[in-house]
Amino acid sequence: MELREVVKTSGLTKYYNSQCAVNHLSFDVKEGEIFGFLGPNGAGKTTTILMLLGLTYPSQGSASVLGMDPIKKAKEVKRVVGYLPENVGFYQDLNAIESLHYIADLNGIPKREADKKIKEVLEVVGLMDDAEKLVGNYSRGMKQRLGIAEVLIKDPKVMFLDEPTLGLDPEAAIKIIDLISQLNSERGITVLLSSHNLYQVQKMCTRVGIMIRGKMVALGTIDELAKQRFGIGDREYTLEEIYLHFFKEA
Amino acid sequence: MQDLLAIYRKELSDHFSSNRFVIIFGLIAMVSFITSYMAGINLRENIEGEKPTFIFLLLFSSPGAMLSMMQFVAFFGPLIGIVLGFDSINRERAHGTLIKIISQPIYRDAVINGKFLAGITTISIMLLSIILVITGFGLTILGIVPGSEEIIRIFIFFVISVFYISFWLALSILFSILFRNIATSALASIAAWIFLSFFISLGADVMADSLAPIDQKEGIRQETLIRHIRIKEIVSHFSPLVLYSDASSTIINPLRKTTRSLVFMGPVERLSASRFQNPLPVSQSLLVVYPHIVALIAISVICFAISYTVFMLQEIRV
DSSP states (O other), X not given: OOOOEEEEEEEEEEEETTEEEEEEEEEEEETTOEEEEEXXXXXXXXXXXXXXXXXXXXXXXXXXXXXXXXXXXXXXXXXXXXXXXXXXXXXXXXXXXXXXXXXXXXXTOOHHHHHHHHHHHHHHHTOGGGTTSBGXXXXXXXXXXXXXXXXXXXXXXXXXXXXXXXXXXXXHHHHHHHHHHXXXXXXXXXXXXXXXXXXXXXXXXXXXXXXXXXXXXXXXXXXXXHHHHHOSOSSOOOHHHHHHHHHHHO | OHHXXXXXXXXXXXXXXXXXXXXXXXXXXXXXXXXXXXXXXXXXXXXXXXXXXXXXXHHHHSOSSSSOHHHHHHHHHHHHHHHHHTTTXXXXXXXXXXXXXXXXXXXXXXHHHXXXXXXXXXXXXXXXXXXXXXXXXXXXXXXXXXXXXXXXXXXXXXXXXXXXXXXXHHHHHHHHHHOSSHHHHHHHHHHHHHIIIIIXXXXXXXXXXXXXOOOSTTOOOHHHHHHXXXXXXXXXXXXXXXXXXXXXXXXXXXXXXXXXXXXXXXXHHHHHXXXXXXXXXXXXXXXXXXXXXXXXXXXXXXHHHHHHHHHXXXXXXX
16 A cells, blocks of 8 residues: 655755755655654754744745645644644643643634543543643643643644653653654554654654755665665664764765 | 634633733722722812713813823823733743644634734723723712713723723734843833823924924014924824823813814914803714824724734744
8 A cells, every 4th residue: 555645845945044944855754654853953854844834934845744735725734733842832820721722722622522632632641640730830741741732632643743852851751752652553643753862763763864954865764774874784773873974974 | 713712712811810910900990999089079079069061071081189080091001001912922932832822723813813802802891890980989979870971972982092002002012023022022112101102292392492493582473383383283193192182081071172272273263162161062072083083093003913914924933
């Protein structure tokens, strides 16, 4: 069976003034994948995600998400795509249930249905016991899990996660990683995630793309990239070695 | 529509549960009650025996202790608008919630429309409740029931006041879009308030003095005097405070027939002003300050339109 392309870009380019943030980017993410989006800070990963959501207009090129143009069908795209921004923020004076209610309200989910769904997603992310606490008192890991709950409430087909494990302690990070893998395998949600934690990416991602200074310098499974760079060696290369190799070259 | 309503409900509940709303509402309510209570007591003493018309409106326009209720709204009403709006967009930006909201399936303009509408609703509820309580006070202190014309005038005063405060709301929302820093937008709003309310009249004097100087020694020529006053008026009309106080005092006081100063009237107008002491009907009062009201509405709308455009064109990354 041919896998559907969930995200596809061709020649996607974004200039800020005269500076090129994203340079003729062409890649795709297939249905059911966990795609790891790697690259140093300022490589243009977030800009690319924003263009896929229709929040930033590309200077050139085009993108499509589930076959829809994110500029022309912004609302439809945002209905099926869940986005967890880097350092996601919350209203400090609301508790988890109230925050989720607001998001459900913005998604046009009727109140009664929302009540049911909120219970369900809180269960999934494991925040049921802290649901009544103010979000201002949450730890970073709990906030990140609440962020994922807010993404899940709209039953997304695709999730864009921007640095979901940034600044988390190892235990909290592992919880998030496990949660993402579980959502991917159980609900079939396609995931595009950007991260600096190469070890975690290697563990969970089906394919990776390495982006440096606005350009995608490598794209494929980790084995493919290793073969492409080092030939068939006598050992398995880690993603870290591959990444550093590409980084030195660029 | 659904998205607009969702944001509207959230903002409205935020306003009503926030501490600063409670503080500013308490302050404004307290001062309004005190001034109109004092005005009421004074009025009661003065109306012993005789019964002038439109006594009820004097509750709003006659100074009780220091300022009348109307002057008080003119001076400090802007604070309500500023308090409700100065951090509406940049607080969301600072907390990283704005990007989350606009990545939901909503149109971006729902955010700013919802915030503006919620602000206007809060202002209206606030003013209406204060006016109603003052009216209630008046009923018990004066023992007089307001006539239908007085009620209409009070209602028009309410509408003008809402527009006046909405202008300040729109201006402070604009600053909260333009400045990323909450403190900066608060200071900018306060600075604009002080400048437009208090310093423009000084500027008007300076402008008039330099463009049409009145020399006492040479004797004052009529033309120069008229030019001097005209310049002063034009410049001072840049202040929303002047527009508002002219408009509201003419609406509240039926005996006031023009917003212009006495010197500036033509001889016939002056004659008619001194001869005919009867109050104006509401429609005529409205006609006198029609330009003021239109200008007030226009500056609110323009201010909101600028905020809207800037917000729609801005790139939101956080």
